[in-house]
């Protein structure tokens with residue numbers, strides 16, 4: 001990245017003729033950014049961009065998205081290549097450290113992650129404080145944040161070694177906590193991690209095995225799980241990642257930051273959409289009802305939206321959805337599942353993609369559209385879908401947090417606002433209020 005202010009951008013006030021020249025910053029790819037950090041000092045004005053549609057919040061070397069072309073790259077590697085040639089742990093290493101590992105580096109990383117998969121035994125008791133019918137995302141917000149209460153030896157954010165240990169702990173322990181939250185909601189005993197298994201095999205075992213029976217992990221399902229994890233691993237400055245960064249900018253500990261990311265991910269406009277897609281397909285029920293729901297999605301008076309459709313950045317295709325669609329067929333075939341929801345989803349996609357409303361607004365199926373069908377076929381309860389997103393995204397959050405903490409000039413994130421409230425007025429005593 002070059003940020004030598006060779007190129008500039010001049011803003012002119014049409015009324016006064018005053019102008020302000022600002023540096024234009026160039027990245028490896030993507031639109032140039034106008035560096036407005038000196039704008040207020042030079043003009044006395046702020047910028048206003050409430051949903052950050054045109055605002056870059058940071059420089060980052062981790063992930064690049066070209067929404068028009070449907071490109072997603074991590075550290076320069078295309079997501080489709082990673083999904084088909086890499087493993088989740090190798091992708092984690094890439095995101096965290098910037099390069100694909102050598103065999104020795106991968107072995108050491110795998111050992112470090114595996115070594116940290118267990119959680120403090122006292123955390124088991126934390127779970128029993130939750131109602132059995134609690135949404136597992138509610139449990140995850142609590143238990144991941146609570147890691148800070150157990151691992152005091154890795155909370156010094158100014159120590160790079162402690163930051164690294166926290167990163168490893170989060171990548172290793174979030175799947176264990178996710179599986180525990182599923183088991184707790186089912187009334188089944190927690191299953192301890194099995195360090196002889198791969199990351200994805202171990203996760204499946206912790207979710208699906210019971211002590212009374214032998215559990216054999218299907219290689220096809222383990223591969224599909226790994227691929228789902230890779231596809232969700234990072235997505236640059238989305239809502240949850242931005243939440244993690246802003247929390248971290250105040251020098252909060254990493255466990256608290258990731259917990260805030262989980263809270264942000266839960267919303268149906270973000271990671272919560274995968275659960276909502278399945279609920280929507282169940283609500284639609286049959287193909288003949290699709291037109292009714294398409295009309296509802298188009299009706300501005302109706303809050304209903306086609307879940308799993310649309311994206312702030314992708315305006316052509318979501319490359320993650322393409323890969324998942326292929327995995328979906330493989331998984332359903334392996335399991336011998338003939339899920340009518342898949343046919344319904346495909347028909348919904350076909351009709352929506354031909355509809356003028358969706359075409360004009362460039363609304364395409366996103367990653368959440370197909371993930372729910374695969375996860376359901378694998379046996380995950382619908383309420384676990386967003387938890388699985390959180391498991392995969394933990395490495396993205398942690399990598400973005402680590403990158404931010406390594407910035408020499410880290411400052412607290414503090415947006416400004418356009419105040420539109422009441423002008424100053426005198427306090428009104430109670431008896432004079434109307």
Ligand code: CMC
Pocket residue numbers: 238268269270271272273297298304305306307308309310311312313361363366367368
């Ligand atoms: N169904 C119907 N209309 C839609 C949809 C949809 N799913 N998504 C966007 N629109 C319309 C929207 O009403 C607006 O129309 P108009 O211009 O007439 O007012 C236009 O398309 C632009 O939408 P927007 O809300 O301004 O777009 P956004 O960038 O703010 O929101 C989004 C992006 C993903 C939140 C939105 O498309 C959405 O709510 N989709 C459904 C939820 C979903 O699938 N979320 C998962 C996103 S991918 C995974 C992740 O990032 O976590």
